[in-house]
Each structure stands twice: as C-alpha cells, then as structure tokens.
Amino acid sequence: MHRSAPRLTRILACAAVPVMLVVAGCSSDSGDKKETASATPDATKSEPAVEAAKFAELPDPCASVEAKTVKSLVPSAKSKKGTRSKSSDASVRGGCSWNGLADKGVKGSQYRWLDVGFTRFASDQTLGSGADRAGEEFDKQVKKTEATDDAKNIATGSVSGIGDQATKITYDQSKTDEDFRFTTIVARTGNVVVVVNYNGAGYAGSKTPSAETILKGATMAAKDAVAAVTDANAKTAASPKASDKASDKDTGKAADKSADKASGGSSKKPSEKPSSSAGSKSSD
Template sequence: MHRPVQRVGRAPRLTRILVSAAAVPVMFVAAGCSSDSGSGDDAKASAGSSPDAKASASASANAVKPAAYATLPEPCAVLSKKTLGELVPKGTKSGKEGKSDDVATRGNCYWSSLDNNGVKGSQFRWLNVALLRFDSDSRGEGDQLAHTYFEKQVTNAQAVTGAKNTKSEPVAGTGDEATAVTYDLKKKEGSFKQQTIVARVENVVVTLDYNGAGLAGEKTPSAAGLLKAAEKAAKEAVAAVSAANQDGGAQASASPSKSATPSKSATASKSASPSKSASKSASPSKSATKKS
C-alpha cells in the first residue's frame, strides 16, 4: 500500500490508501506606486470627490458575502461508533487525526480494520474523512470557491492510475452537491474496491475515501455494499459540519484569509485526491499478508 501523507499525517503501513495532494499555486499581488502623486489634476479630482462617495464605491467593489460556515468539527468525531462499526468493524478505535496548521480550516482522520479469519484469509478496510473549509475573500464567495474545489476532487478521483471499471454518480441528500466515484484496483494481495465520495455543504468540502479487499483467499467484498456504507458515512460527516456551525458558529469573516487557498498542507489530506502514486497504495504491506 502507499504511504498517505495525510493532508495531515501518515497512516501506518498497513493502512496506506490511494491518494495524492493537489498542489495549489501561491498567489502574489504586487502593489504599484506612482511617482506623480503631486500632480494638479490628481489634486483637483481628489478635492472634487466626497469622502462618503469614495467609501461607497470602495465598499461596492470589495463587498463579498461572508461564508456560511466559520469552523469545522473535530475530524475523528464526525462519525458515530455505530457507523464506524459498520465500515471498520475491527478498527473503531484506530482513528488517527492528521496534523493541521489550522484546524478551523482543514483536517482529516483515518481508520483501518483487518478482520483475520485464519486460513480463510482476512477482510481489510480503510477509511479516511478529509474536511476543507473556504473563507470568502477577494477571489470570491466561500461557497463558490468550495464548489471549484469540489469539482477538482471529483476529477482527481476519476483519474486514478490503474483503476478499472470507474463509475461516477450523484449522491442525493448529502449537502448541496455530492458525487460518488467507484473503481476496482487489482493488486497481488487481492482485488480492492474503492469508494470516494466528495460532498460540498456551503463553503466546506468533505472527501470520504473507503476501500476494502479480501486477502489471502478471502472473497472480495461487495462493491454495492461498500458504496452504501460510504454514502451513509458521508451524509453523517456532512451533518457534523452543519452541526458544528450552529449556535453562533456560522458567519465567517468576509475579510481575505490565507487559509482559503489550500497550500501543501491545506489540501485537507493527500488521501483525498488520488494520483499516479495511488496504484501502489491500495494493498496492505507484506507483513500484513503474512499476518493474515
């Protein structure tokens, strides 16, 4: 399996998953200065404009609706014990939160499960939930920035190297928009079934990655069953985001924020965006195979 550099943290070797980081260029703005600040025409123009008119024009040019959500829930707490028991039955207490330089803007948590059935083989599961919040700033409103990132995440999930039978479909009742991307990935340890669900609720994007495989002779899990479980978990994670912003948690500042532009660590987690290296990450390590 591959070693996910969590858009925050590293998973144990057994739990590495199909992932990648979306690198977002840093934007620099240069401010120019005029050497003719003392010209007579400029002085006249300045004298002819009232302070109120200037303030009104400036406010109109820079007005951006504040983002709806100002914070994020604790990543490892977005799913109930019952839901974790369904997705990672042998790993409900294995949740690991990745590091984040701004927990109000980005975070993720991952779990792993290995159900060892002796000579019959083992069932492996891996789950990751990544959260990324956008503030409104000079580039636009938070929900629109989140929508752009949402589309990018879906595209990344559809382009994993080595993926077979890739399918995409909308997920109803999950935030403002949600898409499920599923595919198969064949490895020497077994056939992996990957489910990636990307959802947007207001100015927050939730990316849930869930995969499973039958190892050492155990049967391959049902893709339909894995998808159903992943969709349930995605709905729960989206609900947790909304709940975290109730009772005064909403109404983010409309002022520009560096955190609205994901950096290398800001992309919530490398586990949310599959890449060319993803083909190495779906299978457990050699030690895990021996254990099973």
C-alpha cells in the same frame, strides 16, 4: 422719416447682443452640468460585497463519523478513535482515518479502510465567496479521483441527500496481489468540501467485498460527516463571542492560503502490507 429707419436698425442690433450672450452662457452651463452628472456615478461606484461564508468552523474529524458507523464499516479498526491527519489550522483543514484486518478463520481475512477529509473556504472580496471557492475545489476533487492511477471500471454519478451537492466515484484497483473495491464521495455543504474514501479487499481466499457494500458504507460515512459540519457550527452560533472570533478568523490571509493549498481527499492506494494503512495514504 428717412433718417429714423437707420436709427431703428441700430437700436434693434444692440438689443440683440445681450440675448445671444445669455444663450451662449446657458449652453456652456448645461455642458458643465452634464459632465458633472456623468462623472458622479463613476466616483461613487463600488463592487458588491461577496456572500458571507455559511460555516466558520470544522468538526473534529475523528468524531465526525459516528462510532456505530465506524464499527459497522471497519469492525476490526486498529484504533477505534481514528488516526488524525496533521493540519496547520484545524478550522480550515482536517482529516481522520480508520483501517483494520478482520480474521475470518478458514474463510480468510477482510480488510477495510475509511477516511474523511474536510476543507473550509472563507469568503474573500478578491477570490470570491466561500461557497463558490468550495465549488471549484469540489470539481477538482472529483477529477482527481477519476484520474487515480491503475483504476479500473471507473463510474461517476451524482448522489442526492448529501449536502448541497455530492458525487460518487466507484472503481476497482489491484494492489498487494489482491483486488480492492473503492468508493469516493465528494460532497459540498455551503463553503465546506467533504471527501470520504472507503475501500476493502479479501485476503487468503476471502471474497472481495461487493461494489454495493462499499458504496453503501461510503454513503453512510459521508452523511455523518456532512451532518457534523452543521452540528459544529450550530454549537458555535450558540456562543456570540466564539462566533465573532470565528468570523474574524475567516478573513485572515493565512487561512485563505491554507485552504487554497488543501487537496481534500487522499490517493487511496493500498500499500504493500494491509496491516499498515493498506487502503489509503493520509490526506496530508
């Protein structure tokens, strides 16, 4: 009886060894699986795609403001069809201007200048969505106009009913010994920024146009220009082949670089002679 006790102890000790090895093995397998599970999400993780650009085309800038609007705002325009701004890529950037001096006889003369500029931004995985990039350009154009040299009585405010967002900047400026009234409206519709400048002055004793008159005119032109963006892309959407071609062009690096360089509006400074582009510089 005394000899059986040590033998039983040895048997139990030997039986315990495989159990410990199995437990250790399970512990090791569990750690491997945990490491694999934690590594899997990192291997498959990817950045979300940016929102697609809403508009793939720009309208003809010289046809973006309705003829009746041009006739109302610049009744004696030297070129009723407008003067087109130079652009290396019309699908990314474009502009047009009208100006003229109306003789009022003994009451002097009235000068008017109107210009419109468009800049379109494509969506880019690195640079962001077209709408976000256009929003950044929108802010730049507002600040640029507010910083116009020699501007007086500057006032800035939001405008409703024009695109996704719009801001008006009104101010006065004295050039060529005359007092000019200015209104700039910066608007964003989707991934396109529209900048409209309208200004006027009275010559030879004619009165300076009221701030209300200039603001009303700029608003009319801005509504026309923003609507023209939608119309231009509605025509493109009707043709699948044209739409596909435009979408492919959106992703081009050259178009992105052109859009990033675009300045949008113009300096709107009268020159020495009102008969030769007195209201503003070309937007290019």
